[in-house]
Amino acid sequence: MEFSSKLLENAVREMSQLPGIGKRTALRLVLHLLKQPESQTRQLTAALNSLKEEVKFCRNCHNISDVSLCEICASPKREKELVCVVEDIRDVMAIENTSQYKGLYHVLGGKISPMEGIGPQDLTIASLVDKVRQGEINELIFALSSTMEGDTTNFYIYKQLEGLEVKMSTIARGIAVGDELEYADEVTLGRSILNRIPFEGSLKSS
Amino acid sequence: MEFSSKLLENAVREMSQLPGIGKRTALRLVLHLLKQPESQTRQLTAALNSLKEEVKFCRNCHNISDVSLCEICASPKREKELVCVVEDIRDVMAIENTSQYKGLYHVLGGKISPMEGIGPQDLTIASLVDKVRQGEINELIFALSSTMEGDTTNFYIYKQLEGLEVKMSTIARGIAVGDELEYADEVTLGRSILNRIPFEGSLKSS
Numbered sequence: 454m455e456f457s458s459k460l461l462e463n464a465v466r467e468m469s470q471l472p473g474i475g476k477r478t479a480l481r482l483v484l485h486l487l488k489q490p491e492s493q494t495r496q497l498t499a500a501l502n503s504l505k506e507e508v509k510f511c512r513n514c515h516n517i518s519d520v521s522l523c524e525i526c527a528s529p530k531r532e533k534e535l536v537c538v539v540e541d542i543r544d545v546m547a548i549e550n551t552s553q554y555k556g557l558y559h560v561l562g563g564k565i566s567p568m569e570g571i572g573p574q575d576l577t578i579a580s581l582v583d584k585v586r587q588g589e590i591n592e593l594i595f596a597l598s599s600t601m602e603g604d605t606t607n608f609y610i611y612k613q614l615e616g617l618e619v620k621m622s623t624i625a626r627g628i629a630v631g632d633e634l635e636y637a638d639e640v641t642l643g644r645s646i647l648n649r650i651p652f653e654g655s656l657k658s659s
Numbered sequence: 660m661e662f663s664s665k666l667l668e669n670a671v672r673e674m675s676q677l678p679g680i681g682k683r684t685a686l687r688l689v690l691h692l693l694k695q696p697e698s699q700t701r702q703l704t705a706a707l708n709s710l711k712e713e714v715k716f717c718r719n720c721h722n723i724s725d726v727s728l729c730e731i732c733a734s735p736k737r738e739k740e741l742v743c744v745v746e747d748i749r750d751v752m753a754i755e756n757t758s759q760y761k762g763l764y765h766v767l768g769g770k771i772s773p774m775e776g777i778g779p780q781d782l783t784i785a786s787l788v789d790k791v792r793q794g795e796i797n798e799l800i801f802a803l804s805s806t807m808e809g810d811t812t813n814f815y816i817y818k819q820l821e822g823l824e825v826k827m828s829t830i831a832r833g834i835a836v837g838d839e840l841e842y843a844d845e846v847t848l849g850r851s852i853l854n855r856i857p858f859e860g861s862l863k864s865s
Contacts, residue, residue, distance in 0.1 A: 454752060457730060458723045461748075464710040467703040471688050482677050484747060486707060487714060487723075488769075494711040497673040498704035501692060504670040505700040508693060517664045517693075524663060541690060542667075546660060563694075 454480070515560045515577045517542050525549075525557060532556045534591035538581065538610070540564055540603075544596060556594070559584070564602040565609055573609055582613050592620040599626060660686070721766040721783045723748050731755075731763060738762045740797035744787065744816070746770055746809075750802060762800070765790070770808040771815055779815055788819050798826040805832060 454476055456462035461483065468479035486494050510516065511523035518524070525531060525545075535556030539545055545558050561576045573579075584590055595610075597603035611621065627645035628637050637645075660682055662668035667689065674685035692700050716722065717729035724730070731737060731751075741762030745751055751764050767782045790796055801816075803809035817827065833851035834843050843851075 455755065457717075457748065457751070458714070458725045460706075460710045460713055460725060461723050463706040467699075467706040470699060470703070472691050473684070474688075478679070480749060482680075483707070483710065484749070485678050486711065491711055493673075493676060494707055497676070498708050500666075500669040500673040501689070501700055502704050504666045504689065505692065505697055507666055508664070511663075517667050519664045519666060542663065543686060543690070545663070549661065 510560075514558045515562060515580065516545055516558060530555070534589070535594070536581075536584070536590050536592070537594040537596050539596050540598065548596065556592075559593075561597075561606065564597060564600075565606045566602045576606075578610055578613065581610065582617075585614055585617050585619050588618075590619055592622070595621065595623040716766075720764045721768060721786065722751055722764060736761070740795070741800070742787075742790070742796050742798070743800040743802050745802050746804065754802065762798075765799075767803075767812065770803060770806075771812045772808045782812070784816055784819065787816065788823075791820055791823050791825050794824075796825055798828070801827065801829040 454465075456465070464483045465476060465479045468474060468482055469476050471479075474482070486497075509518055509521065511518040511526055512521050513526040514523060516523050516525070520527075532555050536559050537548065537554060537556055538559045538561060539548070540561055540563060542560065545560065548554050548558075559577065559581050561578065561581075563571050563576055565571060565573055565576065585593070593614075595607050597606055607623065614621070625648065626641060627648065628634060628641065634642065660671075662671070670689045671682060671685045674680060674689055675682050677685075680688070692703075715724055715727065717724040717732055718727050719732040720729060722729050722731070726733075738761050742765050743754065743760060743762055744765045744767060745754070746767055746769060748766065751766065754760050754764075765783070765787050767784065767787075769777050769782055771777060771779055771782065791799070799820075801813050803812055813829065820827070831854060832847060833854065834840060834847065840848065
């Protein structure tokens with residue numbers, strides 16, 4: 454793309470660094486901002502800058518938080534000895550939305566991925582192992598996505614925790630509620646049969 | 660969505676003001692920026708701010724330009740009396756890419772759209788009429804999209820120019836080169852038959 458303006462070209466180039474935003478989309482977004490009042494651009498850039506400069510992470514669960522101990526970790530209503538291990542804040546928000554979980558979280562900040570150059574030291578694994586070693590945690594629920602990276606991360610943490618006294622489980626994989634069997638993939642359907650739930654249990658949980 | 664951080668919530672809200680960016684996408688983009696070095700956020704916000712503050716428009720064709728008379732308008736190689744009327748800079752870039760057009764442009768800055776509250780006075784129509792009145796333009800090519808808004812804008816400008824001496828045409832609508840007839844929509848196919856080109860002409864232009 455050849456631009457008639459360096460200013461425009463810069464803005465489009467920076468915007469297209471974002472994941473999933475190509476040059477054309479970036480141009481569309483930038484031209485939209487140009488048509489809007491200056492306040493919109495100011496508010497957007499100020500919000501991004503202050504997030505990047507002032508963001509804090511909870512000292513216990515490492516979730517993004519404005520205070521040093523997040524609302525969930527600070528709440529007296531949560532079970533402190535039950536901890537769910539997740540990748541990032543989006544997973545916390547998804548699980549919180551279910552209103553089914555009363556424990557705490559541990560946000561890893563990503564998954565081990567040699568392809569993307571992310572190793573165990575880039576994640577908050579050491580802090581998790583510390584917490585388990587200090588006997589703060591009774592049960593860990595692993596809720597990472599079941600991709601190769603997710604499984605690698607699960608296995609790495611499992612190895613680190615070997616010999617320590619802590620119950621470990623992963624969230625159940627199976628057919629989504631309301632889904633048709635015939636459209637489910639074989640791996641999920643296979644697992645949902647292997648890990649079938651006793652009938653009383655399934656009635657209780659519904 | 661409930662956020663654990665006001666800073667994050669603000670950034671997501673501002674990001675999701677952009678067209679086609681929902682809350683989830685906004686969150687994904689913002690979390691990506693959080694993982695990147697601070698320089699990336701700084702460069703993005705600086706580029707957007709300086710575009711918005713310093714953007715200039717060519718005094719002749721109203722295209723975005725860093726100088727007061729854009730490269731195309733200033734070029735001695737372009738035919739000054741042939742002007743193509745387009746909606747915005749993306750159309751200029753698309754036509755320039757063809758290397759088939761040697762005239763100038765007139766960028767309207769949008770289309771008349773009562774639904775979006777865009778009237779003729781929000782566009783650069785008066786300046787176009789002025790140029791025609793002063794006899795600077797021999798021929799106008801209308802290259803607006805053939806939507807209701809595009810047709811309305813074409814018709815409005817046509818009415819404004821009535822009685823003035825200027826040739827007017829619109830770009831040809833037809834089946835795209837390489838497209839199969841059976842998949843073309845009826846309107847386009849119908850027009851392409853009505854506006855058929857003499858055989859020699861079609862050979863020459865290919």
